[in-house]
Amino acid sequence: xxxxxxxxxxxxxxxxxxxxxxxxxxxxxxxxxxxxxxxxxxxxxxxxxxxxxxxxxxxxxxxxxxxxxxxxxxxxxxxxxxxxxxxxxxxxxxxxxxxxxxxxxxxxxxxxxxxxxxxxxxxxxxxxxxxxxxxxxxxxxxxxxxxxxxxxxxxxxxxxxxxxxxxxxxxxxxxxxxxxxxxxxxxxxxxxxxxxxxxxxxxxxxxxxxxxxxxxxxxxxxxxxxxxxxxxxxxxxxxxxxxxxxxxxxxxxx
Amino acid sequence: xxxxxxxxxxxxxxxxxxxxxxxxxxxxxxxxxxxxxxxxxxxxxxxxxxxxxxxxxxxxxxxxxxxxxxxxxxxxxxxxxxxxxxxxxxxxxxxxxxxxxxxxxxxxxxxxxxxxxxxxxxxxxxxxxxxxxxxxxxxxxxxxxxxxxxxxxxxxxxxxxxxxxxxxxxxxxxxxxxxxxxxxxxxxxxxxxxxxxxxxxxxxxxxxxxxxxxxxxxxxxxxxxxxxxxxxxxxxxxxxxxxxxxxxxxxxxxxxxxxxxxxxxxxxxxxxxxxxxxxxxxxxxxxxxxxxxxxxxxxxxxxxxxxxxxxxxxxxxxxxxxxxxxxxxxxxxxxxxxxxxxxxxxxxxxxxxxxxxxxxxxxxxxxxxxxxxxxxxxxxxxxxxxxxxxxxxxxxxxxxxxxxxxxxxxxxxxxxxxxxxxxxxxxxxxxxxxxxxxxxxxxxxxxx
Numbered sequence: 001x002x003x004x005x006x007x008x009x010x011x012x013x014x015x016x017x018x019x020x021x022x023x024x025x026x027x028x029x030x031x032x033x034x035x036x037x038x039x040x041x042x043x044x045x046x047x048x049x050x051x052x053x054x055x056x057x058x059x060x061x062x063x064x065x066x067x068x069x070x071x072x073x074x075x076x077x078x079x080x081x082x083x084x085x086x087x088x089x090x091x092x093x094x095x096x097x098x099x100x101x102x103x104x105x106x107x108x109x110x111x112x113x114x115x116x117x118x119x120x121x122x123x124x125x126x127x128x129x130x131x132x133x134x135x136x137x138x139x140x141x142x143x144x145x146x147x148x149x150x151x152x153x154x155x156x157x158x159x160x161x162x163x164x165x166x167x168x169x170x171x172x173x174x175x176x177x178x179x180x181x182x183x184x185x186x187x188x189x190x191x192x193x194x195x196x197x198x199x200x201x202x203x204x205x206x207x208x209x210x211x212x213x214x215x216x217x218x219x220x221x222x223x224x225x226x227x228x229x230x231x232x233x234x235x236x237x238x239x240x241x242x243x244x245x246x247x248x249x250x251x252x253x254x
Numbered sequence: 255x256x257x258x259x260x261x262x263x264x265x266x267x268x269x270x271x272x273x274x275x276x277x278x279x280x281x282x283x284x285x286x287x288x289x290x291x292x293x294x295x296x297x298x299x300x301x302x303x304x305x306x307x308x309x310x311x312x313x314x315x316x317x318x319x320x321x322x323x324x325x326x327x328x329x330x331x332x333x334x335x336x337x338x339x340x341x342x343x344x345x346x347x348x349x350x351x352x353x354x355x356x357x358x359x360x361x362x363x364x365x366x367x368x369x370x371x372x373x374x375x376x377x378x379x380x381x382x383x384x385x386x387x388x389x390x391x392x393x394x395x396x397x398x399x400x401x402x403x404x405x406x407x408x409x410x411x412x413x414x415x416x417x418x419x420x421x422x423x424x425x426x427x428x429x430x431x432x433x434x435x436x437x438x439x440x441x442x443x444x445x446x447x448x449x450x451x452x453x454x455x456x457x458x459x460x461x462x463x464x465x466x467x468x469x470x471x472x473x474x475x476x477x478x479x480x481x482x483x484x485x486x487x488x489x490x491x492x493x494x495x496x497x498x499x500x501x502x503x504x505x506x507x508x509x510x511x512x513x514x515x516x517x518x519x520x521x522x523x524x525x526x527x528x529x530x531x532x533x534x535x536x537x538x539x540x541x542x543x544x545x546x547x548x549x550x551x552x553x554x555x556x557x558x559x560x561x562x563x564x565x566x567x568x569x570x571x572x573x574x575x576x577x578x579x580x581x582x583x584x585x586x587x588x589x590x591x592x593x594x595x596x597x598x599x600x601x602x603x604x605x606x607x608x609x610x611x612x613x614x615x616x617x618x619x620x621x622x623x624x625x626x627x628x629x630x631x632x633x634x635x636x637x638x639x640x641x642x643x644x645x646x647x648x649x650x651x652x653x654x655x656x657x658x659x660x661x662x663x664x665x666x667x668x669x670x671x672x673x674x675x676x677x678x679x680x681x682x683x684x685x686x687x688x689x690x691x692x693x694x695x696x697x698x699x700x701x702x
Contacts, residue, residue, distance in 0.1 A: 048653050051645070076655035088650035092668030101664065102654040104700070109655070114700075141668070158654065 001026050001063060001197050002166055008057035008222075009046050016042040018222035019058070024166070027194040031208055031233060032201045034219035035241040040201045041085060043219070044170040047199070048082035049075050062166065076102075077109040081164030083155035085171040090142035095154065098142050099124060099161050106162060127160040131187040149180035156187045163191070168199045173207035185210030205237035220248050264320040265299055271326045271444075272412055278328065279415060283383060286392050287414060294401050294411035301405045313588040313620045314530055314559040319502050324444035324474045327357035336439035337364045343466050343496075345681040348433035353378065355436045358445030358475075359416050369430040374459070375421035376432055379448055382419035391419060395450055398480045398508040404532070406504045410446045410478040417448035422457035422487070431460035431490075431679055438467035438475055438501065449479040453487040453515075460490040462679065465525070469498040472527070477505040483515040485539075490518050492682055497525035499555065507533040511542035511571075520677055523550035523558045524689065534563040537571035537599075545574045549673045551689070552617075554583030561590045564606070566599035566629075573603070578673050579610040580666055581617035582693070592624040593636065599629045606636040611643070611669050613662070663691050 002024040009017040016039045024030055034040050046053050047060070049072035060067040067075060090098065103123075104114040115123065128135060131153045143151050152172055159167055169188070173181055188211050192198065200211060208216075208230065216232040217224045220241075225248045226232065236244070272295050280288060303320040304311040327333075333356040341364065344352045350369035353376065354361045360378030370376055375387060382391060401408035418434050436447055451461060461481075467473060475497060483489050497503045503526040509517050523529055535544045550558040564573045579587045589608045610619045623636040643665050651661035667690045674690075677683045 050649060071658070072649060072652040073655050073657050073661070076653050082653055084650065084653075088644075088646050090647055090650070090665065090668055092671030093664055098651070098654065098664075101656060101660075101700070105655040105660075162654070 003061045004058070005061075006058035007043075007046070007055065007060065009042060009053050009055050011042070011053050015056070016053075016222055017046065020222070020224060022217065022224065024197050024199060026165075026197055028215065029192065029198045029200060029211060029213045031213040031216045032199060032219055033203070033205075033216060033233065033236060035245070036203065038219045039222040040203075040219050041170055044082055044168045044199070044201050047168050048072060048080065073105075076162075077106050079165030080168070081159055081162055081166070082168040082170060083152070083159060083172050085174065087143050087151040087155050089144045091144055093142050094139050095142050096121075096124060096138040099138075099158065102158070103161050124161065128157060130160045130190050131156045132183050133157055148175040149177065152176055152184055153180065153187070156184055160187065160191055163196075165196050166199070167191075167196065168201065170201045171203065172200075173202055173204060181207060182210060205233045208233045218244050220244055265302055267323065268409065268412070269295070269299065274326060274328070275413060275415060284388055284392065287383065287395075290396055291412050291414055294396070294408045297401055298405065298408040298412055301403075301408060304405045310561065313586075314528070314557065316504075316528070316530075318528065319474060319504070322442065322472055322474065322502075324442050327359055327440075327443055327445055330357065330440040330443050332440050333357060333359065333361070334363075336437055337361050339439060340435070340437045340466050343435055343437075343464060345431070345433055345462060345464070345679060347679055347681055348431050348462060351376075351428075351430035352433040352435060353418050355416070355418075355434065355447060357438055357440055357443045358436070358447050360418070370428060370432070371426065373423055373426045374428050375419070375423075377419045379417035379419050379450070380415060387419065387421060390421065390452065391450060394452060394480065394482060395448075396480075398482070398510055399478050399506050404506065406476050406530075407478055407506045410448060410476045410506070413446035414448045415446070417450070420449070420451040420459070420461065422453045422459055424454040425456045426454075427457065428459040431462050433462040433464060436463070436465045436475065436477070438465075438473045438497070442471055442473055444474040444476070447475070447477045449477070451479070451481040451489070453481070453483045453489050455485045455487060457484075458488045460679065461492070462682070463493040465495045465497050465503060467498040467501050467525075469500065471498075472500045472502065473498070474502045475504070479505070479507045481507070481509040481517070483509065483511050483517055485513040485515060487512075488516040490678060492519070492677065492679060493521045494682060494685075495521070495523045495525055495529060495531075497529070499525065499527060501526045503529040505531050507531070509535045509544070511535065511537050511539070511544060513539035514541035515539075516542070517544040519544075519546050520673065521548040521560070522682070522686065523548070523552070523560070526558075527555055528557045530559045530561070532561045534565065535573065536565045537568055537573065539568045540570050542568070542571040543573070547575065547673050547676065548577040549580075549670055549686070550577070550587055551580040551670075552582070552585040552587060554585060557586045557588075559588035561592075563592045563594065564604060566593070566595040566602045566604060568598065569600045569602070571599065571602055573605070575606040576673060577608045578670060579608070579619055580613065580670065580690075581610060581619055582613040584614070584616040586617070587619035589619070589621045589638070590624070591622070591636065593626070593634060595627040595629050595632055595634065597628040600631045602629060602632040602634065604632070604634045608638040609669075610640045611666065612640060613643070613666070663693055666693065667691055
């Protein structure tokens, strides 16, 4: 589904990603872990097409197409979704309005009929259950006045409505208490399917107790320095990132 | 000397037109109106058109109006066809409560008042001047919108011939919104609509002014609206200005509120190459409440100026003001909001906000709030902002599948919503949403 080859990316002329290689197939969950400043969120934003980042080398092939040539909205309509670490507030636009617009943009792209407000309301009510979200949130402005946990749940609701092929969850677990974490994780698990894939960017192992990854990659200084199965996350939890840092340091100096 | 000669030439056109009007109507109008018009004309000849050296006109140069050769409505034909061409601009809710004006003259054949209760008096002003209400009109007309210092109010007053008269006797409540549709579509015509609204105690109504006109050539509308709201009466007021893109629109709205009276207004500015709106709400007795909102949305070649005055003369009155501007292309906006709190007006609550969204680097806005407070026990605040669309918001919407244009339009819609959502007439709200969401040639966004 996704192949990243030798990806280098900069922001304000500062190189953040220094040669990432990653292959993600349908049905898989990949966790990207790493200490702060290792480039995890940059990778997520480059995949979503954030204009502030410049790709200086390498390529990203998504479903056989060059992802880097696509605008952020094209990527979205083609099934790429990023749950934001800091979801953006959109005053004056209700949650239901945005969700229906986004949903219909995708339907149009697929050559399907758009849903009218009534039809969409039914769909929305059903998807909102996945993240245990009250329908009163639907008439409120997008993320405005939402608590941190509500914002994160709202991101997963958007994911549930848009049903992406490739979902990138950028630190969706940060700032969540244990109950909210469980709700969000349950929602994501219900959306796992053999034909979609998830890249889960996280600093902590905690969420991986709920969303079990097939692969864990450790990012450090813009490179994947280690890959393994779910047990790698536990090892990291136990030993901390210093272990990776010293090991990477040894490799670098060797 | 040169300047004087130019000015004389500029006002000369109006002096000539005035003489014609007088000859045509002298026998029809009451003598007090004849005198009022003469006095106003004299004032206008003295004042001339406002020069940009005047503080009030610093950002708005009306030389293009002064230099143009507009013609009086009685010299043009085709009013009937013009009226029919624009008949679809009657809002659905006002189908049977609308007065239609073409080039400033009331057209009873295009109007319908079937939905109005018999107790409510809604007439063309020329007809009203021949009716039993003449005395009331004489006592009120030009009492509020003083023309001693206001150039365009003086000009309008000199040309009072027609317009609307709305009189709500005590306790009369009108359900259907009363729409006044002003059409200018007969060449370079100038028109001077005059509106007088008298809402007696405990009465209630909704008034909509809508201005439309041809886009293919310049014309000039100079309107004055005077509104008297008595004790516990309530008026909802909408002004939708959609003049043709070459049109000139100058309007004066003056409102007086008595004890515990309520006045809510939303002024929407979409059209005209040059628009200036002076709006004044005067709270003269205790407990009055006014909300004076506005939305101006302009693009290349347009200039929209709002000068507002909220005057608190009595204790325990409240005023809220929210004006939002959306400026695209090479457009220009001006907002000057003055709040004046007299020494007697203790426990005043007065709030004013002006926010501007710049969609282009070439647009410009000048915003100037002025608070003048002479009472010591008041809550007053004001704020003004000028900003652009947030990159992060645009990116967020694009990651949800919306094209750049659609994301931009949706954010613009969101920006305007705070003003739009308060509009209680569905058709106006829907019209605005459509205008906003279809900008930038993006295919329509359906936000239902």
